[in-house]
Amino acid sequence: MVKREMNAYLKVKEIYRKIPLFWKNIILILAVGILIGLIAISIVGLYIGVTVLFFAISVPFAVYTYQERKRIDDIEKHLSDFLRDLAEYNVSGLPLAQAIMQTAKSDYGALTPEIKKLAAEISWGVPFEEALERLQNRINSPFVRKAVTIITTAEAQGGEVNAILQTLAEDLRKLKQIEEERKGKLSVYTATIYVIFLLLLAIMVMLTATLAPAIPKIQVAGQFFGGMGGGLTEKDFRTLLFHVSLIEAFFAGLISGQMGEGSVTAGLKHSIVLVAITLFAFSFVSPAPPAQKIAESIIEIPPVEGIQGTSLTYESTFKESFTVTDVADRVRELAKERNLQTYKTFTPDKVKFVVTTCNACNEGKINIDETTVTVNEPTDMKYRVYFSGGKYIVEFSDAT
Numbered sequence: 129m130v131k132r133e134m135n136a137y138l139k140v141k142e143i144y145r146k147i148p149l150f151w152k153n154i155i156l157i158l159a160v161g162i163l164i165g166l167i168a169i170s171i172v173g174l175y176i177g178v179t180v181l182f183f184a185i186s187v188p189f190a191v192y193t194y195q196e197r198k199r200i201d202d203i204e205k206h207l208s209d210f211l212r213d214l215a216e217y218n219v220s221g222l223p224l225a226q227a228i229m230q231t232a233k234s235d236y237g238a239l240t241p242e243i244k245k246l247a248a249e250i251s252w253g254v255p256f257e258e259a260l261e262r263l264q265n266r267i268n269s270p271f272v273r274k275a276v277t278i279i280t281t282a283e284a285q286g287g288e289v290n291a292i293l294q295t296l297a298e299d300l301r302k303l304k305q306i307e308e309e310r311k312g313k314l315s316v317y318t319a320t321i322y323v324i325f326l327l328l329l330a331i332m333v334m335l336t337a338t339l340a341p342a343i344p345k346i347q348v349a350g351q352f353f354g355g356m357g358g359g360l361t362e363k364d365f366r367t368l369l370f371h372v373s374l375i376e377a378f379f380a381g382l383i384s385g386q387m388g389e390g391s392v393t394a395g396l397k398h399s400i401v402l403v404a405i406t407l408f409a410f411s412f413v414s415p416a417p418p419a420q421k422i423a424e425s426i427i428e429i430p431p432v433e434g435i436q437g438t439s440l441t442y443e444s445t446f447k448e449s450f451t452v453t454d455v456a457d458r459v460r461e462l463a464k465e466r467n468l469q470t471y472k473t474f475t476p477d478k479v480k481f482v483v484t485t486c487n488a489c490n491e492g493k494i495n496i497d498e499t500t501v502t503v504n505e506p507t508d509m510k511y512r513v514y515f516s517g518g519k520y521i522v523e524f525s526d527a528t
């Protein structure tokens with residue numbers, strides 16, 4: 129049993145050793161970010177917690193991948209110089225292992241500490257191929273992988289190793305030059321995506337600021353033509369546009385990275401910038417008039433019975449008289465309770481009563497004008513609330 133567990137442990141250890149250092153660090157960043165996000169969700173709630181989760185993962189990930197990309201770019205620039213020097217030492221009669229130990233004394237930028245590690249491992253008795261494999265695992269670069277594969281193959285098969293190294297150095301230098309030219313030409317697409325996204329964001333913000341307040345009125349228009357009341361509220365509409373903008377920001381950043389730098393992960397830094405711009409832009413948009421909340425507040429004056437449905441249309445029994453002042457007072461109370469800043473100064477002139485059909489009025493049970501509902505005896509009435517002309521209209525009609 130102990131021997132079997134030890135073998136399993138050794139296999140897992142061997143698999144972990146072969147995982148490139150880059151991916152080990154990525155896994156660590158993801159684990160820490162998810163932990164921070166889950167803690168935030170448990171403390172401050174789902175919505176803010178998810179926002180914290182996004183930034184806790186994306187910001188460290190973007191910073192690390194950006195720094196790693198810069199390091200690898202520098203390594204790839206100096207790789208051809210290293211291979212050329214290695215070939216020269218090999219021409220003089222030194223085996224590749226000893227030639228590497230000699231090149232460790234030279235300066236190759238970000239590649240220098242990796243060459244020194246490689247030389248140290250060889251001097252400690254690590255097999256040549258294994259030392260090169262470790263170098264490849266530390267550097268997440270296709271150029272390095274190609275160089276290691278060719279070097280190990282050339283060393284194993286013998287032949288003109290120095291000629292192979294010279295050719296490889298020249299090929300890698302040309303490939304790197306072509307890659308840099310391509311990035312320079314494609315960088316214009318990054319700026320284009322930014323401009324397109326900012327235009328879309330401006331449209332979303334304008335829709336949020338201008339179209340959202342008209343939602344209740346549109347719903348009422350639908351009712352006039354036989355449609356159902358309720359459905360999408362102003363808050364729902366604003367939330368929808370906000371979430372769509374965030375999704376656009378995230379994926380526009382990823383596309384920008386793929387087109388401009390040839391890597392989706394490189395686009396994460398653009399996603400963070402665009403998401404931050406979106407949050408900043410929507411912070412200046414005034415909250416939508418919560419017509420549903422106002423409607424709910426009005427049905428609480430006076431106490432009502434028999435409320436049907438969840439739309440902006442209600443059917444209730446009126447037992448006590450009330451005025452637009454009573455409605456405004458109740459709205460302010462609810463605004464204070466629910467922390468609705470916009471309605472803490474709600475005034476009676478924001479409410480207007482209108483009547484469509486009222487048989488109870490003809491019978492003298494109830495009287496309704498623009499500011500007052502006078503109840504002479506308990507009366508069943510239907511009414512709906514919508515926002516129009518800067519006021520909340522309470523439209524009364526006969527109960528069904």
